Amino acid sequence: MGDHVTTSVVGPAAGAPTTAFLFGCWRDMLRIRMFEERAGELVEAGEIKTPCHLYIGQEAIAVGVCRALRREDYVWGGHRSHGHYLAKGGDLRAMMAELYGKATGCSRGRGGSMHLVAPEVGVYGTVPLVAATIPLAVGTALASRQRGDGRVSVAFLGDGATEEGHFHESMNLAALYRLPVLFIVENNFYASHMHLLERRRADNILAAADAHSVPGAVLDGNDVMAVYEAAARAAARARAGEGPTLLECRTFRWRGHVGPSWDMDVGVKRKDELKDWLPRDPVARLRARLAEAGVEEAAFTAAEAELRAEVEAAVEFARRSPYPDPATLLDHVYTAREAEG
Amino acid sequence: MGDHVTTSVVGPAAGAPTTAFLFGCWRDMLRIRMFEERAGELVEAGEIKTPCHLYIGQEAIAVGVCRALRREDYVWGGHRSHGHYLAKGGDLRAMMAELYGKATGCSRGRGGSMHLVAPEVGVYGTVPLVAATIPLAVGTALASRQRGDGRVSVAFLGDGATEEGHFHESMNLAALYRLPVLFIVENNFYASHMHLLERRRADNILAAADAHSVPGAVLDGNDVMAVYEAAARAAARARAGEGPTLLECRTFRWRGHVGPSWDMDVGVKRKDELKDWLPRDPVARLRARLAEAGVEEAAFTAAEAELRAEVEAAVEFARRSPYPDPATLLDHVYTAREAEG
Amino acid sequence: MRRLSYAQAIREAHAQLLAGDPRVFLLGQGVWSPWYAGTSLKDLDKEFGRDRVIDSPVSENAVTGAAVGAAIAGMRPIVFHPRMDFMLLAVDPIVNQAANWAYLFAGAVAVPVVIRAAINRGGEQGAQHSQALQAMFAHVPGLKVVMPSTPYDAKGLLISAVYDGNPVMYIDDRWLYEEQGDVPEPMYRVPIGRAAVRRPGRDLTIVATSFMAVQAVRAADRLASDGIEAEVIDLRSVKPWDRETVFASIRKTGRLLVADAAWRTGGFAAEVAASAAEEAFEALRAPVARVCLPDAPAPMSAPLERAYYRTADDIAAAARRLAAS
Amino acid sequence: MRRLSYAQAIREAHAQLLAGDPRVFLLGQGVWSPWYAGTSLKDLDKEFGRDRVIDSPVSENAVTGAAVGAAIAGMRPIVFHPRMDFMLLAVDPIVNQAANWAYLFAGAVAVPVVIRAAINRGGEQGAQHSQALQAMFAHVPGLKVVMPSTPYDAKGLLISAVYDGNPVMYIDDRWLYEEQGDVPEPMYRVPIGRAAVRRPGRDLTIVATSFMAVQAVRAADRLASDGIEAEVIDLRSVKPWDRETVFASIRKTGRLLVADAAWRTGGFAAEVAASAAEEAFEALRAPVARVCLPDAPAPMSAPLERAYYRTADDIAAAARRLAAS
Numbered sequence A, B: 001m002g003d004h005v006t007t008s009v010v011g012p013a014a015g016a017p018t019t020a021f022l023f024g025c026w027r028d029m030l031r032i033r034m035f036e037e038r039a040g041e042l043v044e045a046g047e048i049k050t051p052c053h054l055y056i057g058q059e060a061i062a063v064g065v066c067r068a069l070r071r072e073d074y075v076w077g078g079h080r081s082h083g084h085y086l087a088k089g090g091d092l093r094a095m096m097a098e099l100y101g102k103a104t105g106c107s108r109g110r111g112g113s114m115h116l117v118a119p120e121v122g123v124y125g126t127v128p129l130v131a132a133t134i135p136l137a138v139g140t141a142l143a144s145r146q147r148g149d150g151r152v153s154v155a156f157l158g159d160g161a162t163e164e165g166h167f168h169e170s171m172n173l174a175a176l177y178r179l180p181v182l183f184i185v186e187n188n189f190y191a192s193h194m195h196l197l198e199r200r201r202a203d204n205i206l207a208a209a210d211a212h213s214v215p216g217a218v219l220d221g222n223d224v225m226a227v228y229e230a231a232a233r234a235a236a237r238a239r240a241g242e243g244p245t246l247l248e249c250r251t252f253r254w255r256g257h258v259g260p261s262w263d264m265d266v267g268v269k270r271k272d273e274l275k276d277w278l279p280r281d282p283v284a285r286l287r288a289r290l291a292e293a294g295v296e297e298a299a300f301t302a303a304e305a306e307l308r309a310e311v312e313a314a315v316e317f318a319r320r321s322p323y324p325d326p327a328t329l330l331d332h333v334y335t336a337r338e339a340e341g
Numbered sequence C, D: 001m002r003r004l005s006y007a008q009a010i011r012e013a014h015a016q017l018l019a020g021d022p023r024v025f026l027l028g029q030g031v032w033s034p035w036y037a038g039t040s041l042k043d044l045d046k047e048f049g050r051d052r053v054i055d056s057p058v059s060e061n062a063v064t065g066a067a068v069g070a071a072i073a074g075m076r077p078i079v080f081h082p083r084m085d086f087m088l089l090a091v092d093p094i095v096n097q098a099a100n101w102a103y104l105f106a107g108a109v110a111v112p113v114v115i116r117a118a119i120n121r122g123g124e125q126g127a128q129h130s131q132a133l134q135a136m137f138a139h140v141p142g143l144k145v146v147m148p149s150t151p152y153d154a155k156g157l158l159i160s161a162v163y164d165g166n167p168v169m170y171i172d173d174r175w176l177y178e179e180q181g182d183v184p185e186p187m188y189r190v191p192i193g194r195a196a197v198r199r200p201g202r203d204l205t206i207v208a209t210s211f212m213a214v215q216a217v218r219a220a221d222r223l224a225s226d227g228i229e230a231e232v233i234d235l236r237s238v239k240p241w242d243r244e245t246v247f248a249s250i251r252k253t254g255r256l257l258v259a260d261a262a263w264r265t266g267g268f269a270a271e272v273a274a275s276a277a278e279e280a281f282e283a284l285r286a287p288v289a290r291v292c293l294p295d296a297p298a299p300m301s302a303p304l305e306r307a308y309y310r311t312a313d314d315i316a317a318a319a320r321r322l323a324a325s
C-alpha cells in the first residue's frame, strides 16, 4: 500500500491540524472514493458479482473516526463497510480480491463485500445483518474494560440500524457498565428505499442516546475534521473510563442502496436531496481547503496517480488470484485451535 | 360478580369526581387486594402451585387506567396481571379457578397465573415473556386504526420490560403510524432482584418516549385519580387519532418478585424502600379521602364483607371445580374454526 | 390455461386477497420497494394504498408482533420478511407468542397471521443472506409451515394460509420466482398438509420440498431414460406434512430419498426419514437417503456456491445409488 | 469419591474456571439472584466480584451479543439464560453471528463463547416457561450443543465448552439439579461429541439426551427384571453427536429407541433415527421408535403436565413393545 498514511499516525495533539495531517485525511478519503468508484465499474462490467453497498459520499466519517483511533482499537461495521475497512488500515488488495471471491481475499472468498475482516488492524468482522455488530462492539468494549487494555471499540451503524431494538439495548449496557465504545451513526437519511421520516416521526436520533444516558453530538458527517475532533474527544473519554459516546454524523450516500447506479432506488425526493448534497462532497471540500492552505496541484495529482495505481494493481492482483478450491468448502465450520493460551 | 362496578361505567366527564365514582375505584382496588392476599395465602398453604406474581401495592394503576377504558378496548399484560384482568372486568371466579389449574379456569387450566384471558372484556392474553405483549398491543391498535373502530389498546409493562429492544421498536411503530395505544409503565423500581439503577444509569424512563416522539408523563402510581385522569386524557387523544401516550406510573410491589413472601428477594435496600412505600398504600389513601368526604364506615365494611364473600365463593368454586381431563391434552394446539366470516 | 410465473402468482394472490377482504393487509420490509421482493409484491401499494400495504422500519420483532396482535384483533395480516435470516430477530413473537396462543387459551383466541419468509440465496451473498430454516419452525407445535414449489401452489397456499385461522409460515424461494405454470384466475385454495405426487413411479420414492421438488422432477425425467421410475412427492406443507401419501408411496417402491435444500443435520428431511423408519419400516428394502445441504454456512465465492448447493444432478446420482442398493 | 449434586457440579466448574482463568467471566440474567439459577451459581458474585459475575438488564439480544463480542476479543464468557424460552430473543447473535464467524472469515476469528440455557419446566409454569429447543440449535452448523445428564458431565462439559474455541450451547435441565454423583475435585474435561454407554445390553439400544438419559437408565433396570437387556447410550452432546457409538450398539442389538424430552416432530430424536435408517439399516431388525413430548405446547395444570411429560415408565413401555416386535 506504498506510503498510505496508516491509521497508527495519530492526529495533532491539539490546536490546528497540520497540513500534513489534513493531506493524509484527504488522501485516505480519496483512496476510499477511488476504490469504490472502481468497484462500481467492475460491478457494472459484471466482473464483481457479490452485492456491493458503496460508501461514496460518506468517506469523511470512516476517515475522521479512524484517524482518532489506534491500530489495536476495535472497529465494527455492516453491509456498507468498504470505507471502514480501509480507513482502519485493512489491506486494499485483500478486499478487492474478496470482492472477486478469490482465495487471496481478506475472507478467503467466503465473505464477499458484506463480510470483511482484518484482525491485524482491529476489524474482526463486518456483517450485513443490520445492527448485528452493535452488541458485538459492546462486547469488545466489555472485554477491554475487564482487561484494562485501554482499547476503544467503535460501532459504525446507519440510521436504519437505530430502529433495531438491540441498538437501544446496547446503548443501555454501554452506559450502565461505562464501556469504552463509540456509537457512530451514519445518518444518510435512507434505509434502502425508505426515507428517515417514513420510518420514524422525527429526525432526532440523538434523543435515543439521551434516553440511555449516553452523551452525544450531531455532526456534519461530510466535514472530516469535525468528525475527527469529536471522535478524538469521545475516544479520550472512553480511554479515561468515562464511558460511551454517540455521534450522529449527517451525510448522504450518492449511489443506490446496493450497486453503483445513481438512481436505482432514487425517487424524485431523493434526486433533489442528492442535488443538495453533491456540492458538499467531503473529498472536494478538503482538497479546496488544502489548496487554499498552499498545497500545490502537483501534490494532489501525484497522490491521485499513486492511488489510481494502487487500486489498479489491486484489480490485477484480484484477477490473477485463484478461486478457492471447492475441496475446502467444509473447512473452518469450526475452528480447530483450542481457545487456550 | 354481584354489584362489582364494571369498567363499562365511565368516570366523571369533567370536574371533580363524584363520590360514587371514587368509591367504585376504591372498591375495585380493594377487590384486587383481597384477591391477591387470598391467593398468597393459598400459595403458602400449597393449594395453589402455579407461580403467582402478586400485584399488591400497585392496584391504583390497573384500576385508574381501566376506569378510563371501554369494555371493548384492548388490555395487554404480563406475568403480574391479576390486577389488570380484574380491573378490566375479567371474571374473578374464572381466574381463581385458573390458579387452581381447573377446567373452569379462564384458560381452562392450560395457562395458570401467568396466562390469563378474558376476550369478552378485551383481555386477549397476558403472558410472562417480558415485553412480549407490547408489540401485540401495537398490533391491536393497528387493527383499530385500519377498521376505524375507535378502540384503544393498552400495554401494561414493568420497568424491566423497558430494557427489551422491542419496547423501543414498538414505541417507534406506534408513533410513526399514530396508533391508539397507551404504554403504561408500572415502574416499581425492581425487575425481580435487580433495582432499576442496577439495570440502567438513570431513573429516566420517560426519556425513551421522547426519543420515539411519544408524548408522556410521570405519575404517582399510587394515586388512582392521578392515573385515571392521565389515562382518560391519553385515551381521548388516542380515540381522536392523535396517537400513542406513555405514562410512567411510579409505584412499588410489596411482596417478593414471585409468591407471597415479604422478603424473599428483599435486600436491605429494598426493606428500607418498602418502609417508605407502605404508608402510601393506594387503597388506604383513597379510603381515607372517602371518609373525609363523608362516606360512612358502614359503607366500607359492607363492601369489604361483599368482596370477602366474593373471593371466598371463588375459592370454593375453584376447589369444587374439576381438573381438565387429560384426554383433552392435545386439544387446541390448532384452532379448528376457520378464520373467515 | 393461463401461465404465470411463481412471483406473479404470489402477487395475484395478494392482490385478490386485498381486494376481496378488508381484514387483509400487508406489513413488512421492502413492500414499497421496486426490487426488494422481486416482482412478487410489485405496485401493491399503488393499487391498495399505503395504509394496507405498509412498509416498515427495520424492526423485525415489533413488526411481526404487531401482525400477531392485529390477527388476534380479527384482521388477516400478512407480515413479510424479505429474507428468512432477518426473521431470526422475530422468533419470540412467532414461536413464544403466535404458536402458543390457541393452546394457552384453549381456543378462546386465534392468531390468523401469515408470516411470509423468503429464502433468498446464491449470487455471492454469503452466509447471512442464504438460510433455509424450515426445520426450526416445523418443530414448533401451533405453527403451520408451507413451502410452495409451483405457481399454482404459490397462489393457492397463500390464500389457504390467510384463511387457515392459525399462524402459518409461508416460505417462498427466490430461485423459483421465474418458474412458469398454469394458474387459474379466480381465487382457489390448496389444502395445507396435502402433498402432491408430481410424477408416479414404482422404483423409488423421492420426497422433496420447495426448490428441490422442481429439481427432483428434472432428476426423475433423466432417471426414466435409464429405466428408473421415480415417484416424486412434493410435500408442499412441512407442518403438518402428508405422512399417508409418503408412506403409501414407500409401500409401493420400498425405497425413500428425501431432498431438502437445507442443512442436513436436524433438517426436515430427518423427520421424513425417521417417520418412514418407524411407520413404513417393513416396506423399506434399502437404507433411506437424504440429499441436503452440507452442514456448513453458505459460502460466497461462486465456485464454492456451486459445490455447496444441490441440484437435479445430485438427486439423480443419489437415486441411482439407492435404486441399485 | 466425592458426591455432588448436578447444580453443585455446575457451580464448581464455574468457580474453578473463574479462579483459574482471568479471561473467563459470567454474564446473564439472575446471576446475582439467590434463586434464579437454583444453587448452580450461588454466591459466585460474592466470591469473584460483580465485575466478573455480571447480572444483566432484561436485554437478551444485546447481552448475548456482548458475550459474543467479548469472546471475539479473546475473553471466555459464559452467558446465562435462566430459561431457554427467553433465549429466543437472542437467536440472531447465536445463529446469525456466533455460528457463522469461523466459517465466514476462514478461521481468522474464533468465537469461544459458552451460551448456557437452562431448561426449566413443570411446576405449573405453562407453555412459555417450559421449552426444550435443542433441535433448533443442533441444526445450525458452527454451533456445538451439549446436554449433560450427570454431575460428572455437568462439570466436565462446561470446562470443555469454555475451552473448545467454538460457540458452545450448554443446556442444563433444572429437573436434574438434585441428582447426585461422583465429581472429582480437580478440573477435568469431558470430550464434546463423545457419548457415554450408561448400561450395556444386547436386546435393544436406547439413545437418550439429558433428563431422558436418567429416565432411560431407570427404565432399563426395570426391563432387566423382565429379562430385557437394554443398552443405554447418553448422547451428552447433540452437536456433534457420537454416531459411531450409536451405530455400533445398533449393530449389536438390532433395535433402536430414541428418547428426547422435546417435541417429537422435527426433534433431535428424528436425526438419530434418520441416521440409523441410513447408516445402520441392515442391522435394524425392527422399526425405530421415539419417545418424545407430544406435538403440543406445555400445559399448566398438574394433571395435564403428568400426561404431557415422559418418564421411565414411557420408555420402559416403548422398549417392551420394541423388544417384542
Ligand SMILES: Cc1ncc(C[n+]2csc(CCOP(=O)(O)OP(=O)(O)O)c2C)c(N)n1
Pocket (backbone or CB within 6 Å): A079, A080, A128, A129, A130, A131, A157, A158, A159, A160, A161, A162, A188, A190, A191, A192, A257, C029, C058, C086, C089
Ligand atoms: C436484520 C436485518 N433486517 C433487514 C435487512 C435488510 N437491509 C439491508 S441494508 C438495510 C438498510 C440499512 O439502512 P441503514 O442502517 O441506514 O444503512 P445504510 O444502507 O443507509 O448505510 C436493510 C433494511 C438486513 N440486512 N438485516
Ligand SMILES: Cc1ncc(C[n+]2csc(CCOP(=O)(O)OP(=O)(O)O)c2C)c(N)n1
Pocket (backbone or CB within 6 Å): B079, B080, B128, B129, B130, B131, B157, B158, B159, B160, B161, B162, B188, B190, B191, B192, B257, D029, D058, D086, D089
Ligand atoms: C424475555 C424474558 N426475559 C426474562 C424473563 C424473566 N423475568 C420474569 S419477570 C422479570 C422481571 C420483570 O420486571 P418488570 O418488567 O419490572 O416487572 P415486575 O416484575 O416489576 O412487575 C424477568 C426478568 C422473562 N420472563 N422473559
Ligand SMILES: [Mg+2]
Pocket (backbone or CB within 6 Å): A158, A159, A160, A186, A187, A188, A189, A190, A191, A192
Ligand atoms: Mg441509512
Ligand SMILES: [Mg+2]
Pocket (backbone or CB within 6 Å): B158, B159, B160, B186, B187, B188, B189, B190, B191, B192
Ligand atoms: Mg418492575
